Amino acid sequence: MYESYTQQGTQPMTPVVSFPKTDHAPTIASSAILVELTIRTWAGRKKDKRATKEVNSQNNAATGTANVTKKLLGECEELKAITNYAEVIRDYHRGSTLPWSKGAELLTNDYFLDYNRTMEQMFEHFTDLVEDFIAAYNWEKQVAQTQLGRMYDPDEYPTADSLRSKFGISFGYMPVPERGDFRVDINAAAKEVLEEAHRKYYDDKVATMTNGICERIIQPLQLLVERIDFGAGDKAKKIYETTVQHAHDLLDILKVCNVIKDPKIEAVRLDIARALEGVTTDGLRNSHHLRAKTKRNVEDIIKNLPSLGF
Numbered sequence: 001m002y003e004s005y006t007q008q009g010t011q012p013m014t015p016v017v018s019f020p021k022t023d024h025a026p027t028i029a030s031s032a033i034l035v036e037l038t039i040r041t042w043a044g045r046k047k048d049k050r051a052t053k054e055v056n057s058q059n060n061a062a063t064g065t066a067n068v069t070k071k072l073l074g075e076c077e078e079l080k081a082i083t084n085y086a087e088v089i090r091d092y093h094r095g096s097t098l099p100w101s102k103g104a105e106l107l108t109n110d111y112f113l114d115y116n117r118t119m120e121q122m123f124e125h126f127t128d129l130v131e132d133f134i135a136a137y138n139w140e141k142q143v144a145q146t147q148l149g150r151m152y153d154p155d156e157y158p159t160a161d162s163l164r165s166k167f168g169i170s171f172g173y174m175p176v177p178e179r180g181d182f183r184v185d186i187n188a189a190a191k192e193v194l195e196e197a198h199r200k201y202y203d204d205k206v207a208t209m210t211n212g213i214c215e216r217i218i219q220p221l222q223l224l225v226e227r228i229d230f231g232a233g234d235k236a237k238k239i240y241e242t243t244v245q246h247a248h249d250l251l252d253i254l255k256v257c258n259v260i261k262d263p264k265i266e267a268v269r270l271d272i273a274r275a276l277e278g279v280t281t282d283g284l285r286n287s288h289h290l291r292a293k294t295k296r297n298v299e300d301i302i303k304n305l306p307s308l309g310f
Contacts, residue, residue, distance in 0.1 A: 029176040031259045033112065034104040036174070037093045039086045042166040044072045044079055048151050072156060073140045074147045078133035082167065085129055089122050089169070098257055099212040104174065111256045123169050130167045134160050213257050214305060217268065220246040221298050228295050232288040244281045247272075247298075271301050 051068040059066070073079055096115050097105035107115055137160050145152045158166070224247045227239050254269040275297035283290050 028106070028259050031110075031261070032098075032106050032108045032176055034100060034174040034176055035093075035097060035107045035115070035171060036104050037090070037171045038169070039089060040166060040168045041083055041086050042079070042163060044076065045069050046072055046156050051151055068151075070148060070151050071144075072148075073144050076133075076136070076140045076144075078129070078136045078140070082126070082129045082133055085122075085126055089119075089126065092118065092122065093171075095253075096256075098259070100176075106176070106259065107173075108256055108259050119171060126167075126169055130164065134164055137163065213254070213265065216253055216257070217250060217272075217305065218302060220250060221272075221302055225295055225298050225302070228284050228291040230291070236285070239281055239284050241281045244279065244284065247279075248276055251276075268301065268305070271297075271304075275301060 046069065048068045048070050051070070052066065053063075055061075055066050055068055056063055093105070096111060096118075097107050100106040141154075141157055220243075223243055227237055227243050230237050250272050251269060254265060254272070258265040258269070275294060279290065279294050284294065
């Protein structure tokens, strides 16, 4: 059986997850789960109707042509810290999962514990940032009053307690449906239509997932090729440490993303490992031979991806 949990607000986490039991070869349903992530933040922005009307009038513009949006707390550092960290969480989530459907991403069983542990840590830090903001909120309102001048309206500011509820993280796990598993008590003709629709839906999601893997492979490899594409007598391009590191990171990414242990994906991973063996940032900067060899090997990998079904 499968049990799921969703972490919301700031309550302690008590995850209970078990995976579908299977005694057959790996499938997506037996090798991964779906995870949904939602992050709520308070934008701290408001349209100022009076200022908007004045701007349109002063510029002889038609009503609705321009809008004046004000930051209720100006450049509040505590609020910016929450907003920035929310993006860090989203980036980690996107980098740890594969696209599946709107609102739900695919997370491999092998990576589940790492993902869950990291998300718990991020949740705790996010909560701390919210509390820092709430503690500074009344002072920031006073600062905003001096900054906004006539645009300041005390009625536009929520209480500290209600403001706390505008922030939160929730993430929950669900099983991946088995392909063709449609248990519905309907007549045979309708069931056939539904099963065909479900088959197409499932195949589309697998294609989306595969394309997502391809994008993660191609972009870092193409960037590496572009940065090392210069000869011994040419003007040297800047080769950044992160560019080389992102290419090496593909080895771990492909291991995590290979949900059904596809030998084609593993073959690509091994090709990348061979192409990057002994490749360092300093080596690429100083050796034309290493740049030429690495460029040739990486270009071959990129060229062969379509024939592997990516």
